[in-house]
Amino acid sequence: MRTMPLSKPLIAVAIAIGATALAAGPALADPTVTPAATDIVGVGSDTTQALFNQLSHDYTGTPKLYSWDATGTSPITPKTGAKSIARPNGSSAGIAALAANTSATIDYSRSSRAPKTGDPTGLSFIAYAKDAVSWAADASGDAPANLTTADLKGIYTCSITKWNQITDISGYTGSANTIQAFLPQVGSGTRSFFEGAIGVTDATVGACVNQTVEENEGTNPLLQTKDAMVPYSVGHYIGQVYFGHTTATDAPGPLTVRQTNGVTPIDTVNHVITSAYAQTTYARNLYTVVRTADWNKGDAHATALKTLFGSTGWVCKNTTAQADLKSYGFLSLALCGGITTT
CATH class of the missing domain: 3.40.190.10 (Periplasmic binding protein-like II)
Structure with a gap:
């Protein structure tokens, strides 16, 4: 079976991950003092x-x-x-x-x-x-460069469990490997929004989906396999990759954000969410x-x-x-x- 190669913009994103490791932004976290009662x-x-x-x-x-x-x-x-x-x-x-x-x-x-x-x-x-939400997968894995809403709904309700069951992406011949679909915990805003965008609910998420990962953290070893995929904040990813806002856990790891319905989420020249993607149902306030x-x-x-x-x-x-x-x-x-x- 043949896996579709990543598009040039996605390759550029993958390269940028390594480049920004040398220029990471400040690692800010919890307050270093106890805030005052009036703060x-x-x-x-x-x-x-x-x-x-x-x-x-x-x-x-x-x-x-x-x-x-x-x-x-x-x-x-x-x-x-x-x-x-x-x-x-x-x-x-x-x-x-x-x-x-x-x-x-x-x-x-x-x-x-x-x-x-x-x-x-x-x-x-x-x-x-x-912001906007798309999905992410290992840059060298089995996932295609693009998935449709119908594909995503099928994956997260477990009616699609293998890459070769995806037949609506031109030029893509998926492997027979099992898709490893992940979601953040119940209560995550990214999870809630993504579910709404693809037409599922917490109750209709399939049993094949792992629901234990923290959102926007490709450093989790569970996500570092060639068949893993997970929803991802496009804005958060841009901040991580292009502006160096990462920590040991808050980083994309090997994941790259992919197209949804053929629309590219990231302008890799200007380092912003694309205007086209910002007009889709995957954009959010x-x-x-x-x-x-x-x-x-x-x-x-x-x-x-x-x-x-x-x-x-x-x-x-x-x-x-x-x-x-x-x-x-x-x-x-x-x-x-x-x-x-x-």
């Missing part, structure tokens, strides 16, 4: 934790901005005087923690998905950037989630939140913050600061 402190999405670590580093206003990573030692004490909580891993876990606590513990949650049925009420999702009551209260805490996350706030309007968005692979949003409430 603005967040938890949640893995996809945007590196960006928010950078934003926290670059924001010089008061109260200060802090962000806790999705993974690490648990429990955490998010700020001075706060109760300890289990470290929220993922968008849904962060949203649940926000709803279950007050500003004495956490102030916002990072979310890589929009609000959905079943979310707690009384929350405001504030859009600030655009990113959100900061706050309690609506906190946002509308009219006190110093509400002012601090709006100064950071509002439509005229620091994240939306400051040139350093906008440069951080680009450096971490995400696109600026025309309606930055737009709010959807639950």
